[in-house]
Amino acid sequence: MAPPNSGVHHISNPCIYERKSRFMKWLGKLFKSGSNRGGARGGVGGRAHPQLLGEENVVWSAPARSVDDRSRTGKERGDAIALTMAEDWKQPSGCSRGTNDQDLARSLQDTLNSSSFPSYGTTQYRPSNLRLCSGCQRDIGYGNYLGCMGKYFHPECFCCRSCGYQITETEFSLSGMDPYHKSCFKELTHPKCEVCHQFIPTNAAGLIEYRCHPFWSQKYCPSHEHDNTARCCSCERLESRDARYYSLEDGRSLCLECMESAVMDTGDCQPLYHAIRDYYEGLHMKLDQQIPMLLVQRQALNEAIFGEKNGYHHMPETRGLCLSEEQTVASIQKRPRIGGHRLVGMRTEPRKLTRKCEVTAILVLYGLPRLLTGAILAHELMHGWLRLKGYRNLNPEVEEGICQALSYMWLESELPGSKSMPSTSTSTSAASSSCSSSSSKKGGRSQVEKKLGDFFMHQIAHDATPAYGEGFRSANAAVIKYGLRPTLNHIRLTGNFPL
Numbered sequence: 001m002a003p004p005n006s007g008v009h010h011i012s013n014p015c016i017y018e019r020k021s022r023f024m025k026w027l028g029k030l031f032k033s034g035s036n037r038g039g040a041r042g043g044v045g046g047r048a049h050p051q052l053l054g055e056e057n058v059v060w061s062a063p064a065r066s067v068d069d070r071s072r073t074g075k076e077r078g079d080a081i082a083l084t085m086a087e088d089w090k091q092p093s094g095c096s097r098g099t100n101d102q103d104l105a106r107s108l109q110d111t112l113n114s115s116s117f118p119s120y121g122t123t124q125y126r127p128s129n130l131r132l133c134s135g136c137q138r139d140i141g142y143g144n145y146l147g148c149m150g151k152y153f154h155p156e157c158f159c160c161r162s163c164g165y166q167i168t169e170t171e172f173s174l175s176g177m178d179p180y181h182k183s184c185f186k187e188l189t190h191p192k193c194e195v196c197h198q199f200i201p202t203n204a205a206g207l208i209e210y211r212c213h214p215f216w217s218q219k220y221c222p223s224h225e226h227d228n229t230a231r232c233c234s235c236e237r238l239e240s241r242d243a244r245y246y247s248l249e250d251g252r253s254l255c256l257e258c259m260e261s262a263v264m265d266t267g268d269c270q271p272l273y274h275a276i277r278d279y280y281e282g283l284h285m286k287l288d289q290q291i292p293m294l295l296v297q298r299q300a301l302n303e304a305i306f307g308e309k310n311g312y313h314h315m316p317e318t319r320g321l322c323l324s325e326e327q328t329v330a331s332i333q334k335r336p337r338i339g340g341h342r343l344v345g346m347r348t349e350p351r352k353l354t355r356k357c358e359v360t361a362i363l364v365l366y367g368l369p370r371l372l373t374g375a376i377l378a379h380e381l382m383h384g385w386l387r388l389k390g391y392r393n394l395n396p397e398v399e400e401g402i403c404q405a406l407s408y409m410w411l412e413s414e415l416p417g418s419k420s421m422p423s424t425s426t427s428t429s430a431a432s433s434s435c436s437s438s439s440s441k442k443g444g445r446s447q448v449e450k451k452l453g454d455f456f457m458h459q460i461a462h463d464a465t466p467a468y469g470e471g472f473r474s475a476n477a478a479v480i481k482y483g484l485r486p487t488l489n490h491i492r493l494t495g496n497f498p499l
Contacts, residue, residue: 133157149177160184195220195229195238213237215458233317234258234368235455247342248367250298254343257448261370264335264343266295269377272370276377279410280385283484289357291384293377294331295366297348304329304363319368320376322383323360328352332366343367358387371414371453375460378410379403394495401471402491405479408460408472415445415453 131140135157146153158167161175162184173185180188191200191210200221203209212219216237230239233252239245245253254262263269273293280287296304298317305318307327323329334347353361362380364373382403386394445453461476463469478487478497490498 135159148179149174162188191219193221193224194218194240195224196241214462215455232258234262234372235452244341246338249336249343249346252298252367254367258369258452260446261449261452262367263295263370263373264366265332266293267333268335269293269295269364269373272374273377276374276381276410279378279413280381285385287381287385287388289359289384289388291359291381292351292353292361294329294351294361294363296329296331296363297346298365300330300348301363301365319365319372320380321363322380322387323353323363324355324358324387326353326355326360329361329363359384369449369452371411371449372456374414375407375411375456379407382406391492394491396467397471397474398491398496399471400467401473401475401497402488404460404463404468404472405475408457408476409479409484411453411457411460415450415457 131145131152132138133140133145133154134151135153138154140152140154144155146155146158148158156166158179159165160167160172160181161178162180165181167179167181169181171182173180173182175185186199191208192198193200193210195218198221200208200210200219209222210219211222211225213236216235218237220238224238230245230247230253231237232239232245232255233248235255235258237255239253239255243256245255246259247253263272270293277287301318301321304321304323304327308321308323308325328350330348331351332346333349334345336343336346339345362377362384364376364380368376380403383399386399386402391399460468460472463472474497475487478490482490482498487498490496
């Protein structure tokens with residue numbers, strides 16, 4: 001019995017010969033199937049591709065094929081490969097493919113899959129007029145489609161940019177490249193009235209006409225200025241249909257935000273009055289006389305104005321008055337209570353005011369927010385200070401202008417950081433350090449109250465009347481440039497603001 005290793009060498013040569021014989025047989029079968037179809041097959045660019053097979057150089061021209069021929073060729077290649085695998089399975093158990101034969105078979109398979117023999121089974125056929133839906137990014141294929149803005153859509157993919165639902169109407173709105181339902185586009189772009197919440201109608205010329213508050217930017221139909229829509233007596237905003245205002249007993253209306261900090265009776269106003277007197281003292285403008293201060297209704301204030309001989313009054317409605325004549329005034333002693341959307345149960349008491357000095361009393365309209373009440377008190381106290389200090393016969397622009405400047409300065413001290421006008425903080429630094437406001441003691445103001453304060457400062461800064469508006473702007477400019485005390489000294493000497 002031969003040694004085990006001599007058997008391996010014994011069958012190695014016949015195996016190699018047999019392997020070569022099978023390989024050439026498979027290759028001949030492949031070429032035979034190609035030669036039966038005839039013709040020349042061009043490679044890339046119309047040139048034949050030489051192939052190196054085994055130990056021989058063989059050059060052929062592959063025949064041109066139709067789509068059917070290509071499919072048959074693929075089948076035959078599969079048959080040839082299957083034949084080779086079947087023959088391999090028939091080898092003796094001691095024979096196996098060498099590494100060189102595996103590389104040769106892999107090279108041949110790569111050749112068959114090269115560009116000379118493209119695989120048509122995986123190529124996706126796309127017609128030249130293919131349409132891609134811009135909504136779902138899928139092929140539209142056959143069937144109905146929409147063309148718009150140079151794009152194509154499935155009918156169900158043509159949707160409104162706003163609501164997301166399909167647009168089925170024959171007319172639609174377009175903004176840039178985005179389609180909208182006409183109703184959705186109107187909802188987005190057509191202004192709505194902030195009072196009645198309806199679309200603002202067009203005028204006779206077909207234009208959208210509306211009113212807009214300069215500070216609050218409240219847009220509303222022009223008709224609401226004449227249809228008895230309630231307007232807040234403090235912030236001037238019109239009453240919205242979904243928010244009820246409070247009605248005061250003297251006929252005024254008050255919005256919910258202004259109602260939060262409203263001062264309702266004389267007793268409630270006393271701490272604020274004394275805080276403003278302290279503010280004046282911090283400006284080295286102490287008031288030596290104790291001037292009475294009363295909160296009154298609109299009718300009582302108008303009667304007092306009628307009985308006053310001196311003074312210039314802000315029309316159409318005055319909110320405060322510095323009295324210099326003896327009068328009897330009905331002062332509010334008990335704040336009203338809320339009954340539904342009305343303030344009722346107010347109690348007033350007549351008070352005889354006697355003249356002890358140049359100033360008899362200061363009257364302020366009740367029911368206004370704390371910051372507005374304080375601004376009115378600061379204004380009227382300045383009238384009192386000027387009279388007590390001998391400033392006589394000033395023209396309305398100078399007297400009302402400097403009083404408005406003190407009112408603005410007090411608001412500025414209560415609302416640091418406000419940007420309505422150039423700041424007069426250098427003139428009020430002494431007052432700010434010497435007195436602390438009640439808001440500081442309470443730990444700050446709400447955002448609603450700060451916004452109201454900004455509005456009251458805006459009102460002063462943008463008043464259009466000659467005395468209150470132009471007078472304030474001249475006074476404010478002088479105080480910023482020269483300071484408060486030099487400005488007051490110049491007024492005493494000349495009766496005018498320094499230039």
